[in-house]
Amino acid sequence: MENGDNFWQWIEEGYGTSEEFANVLDLAVEMLFYLEEGVFSQREVQSVVEAIRGIVVGLRGNN
Secondary structure, eight states: HHHHHHHHHHHHHHHHHHHHHHHHHHHHHHHHHHOOTSSSSSHHHHHHHHHHHHHHHHHHHHH
């Protein structure tokens, strides 16, 4: 259970709420459909990549 707790703590520390985190993930889905030069800023893409990386680490329990 500790890994799950750490995962939720990571979400709260990085995004404030699970709703804000869900918003970042929604943006990730949108980016996958519309990713073209100039549509999203580099920082927006990097934020989504960080969120996805955090999910992978959390799900693997390596945090």
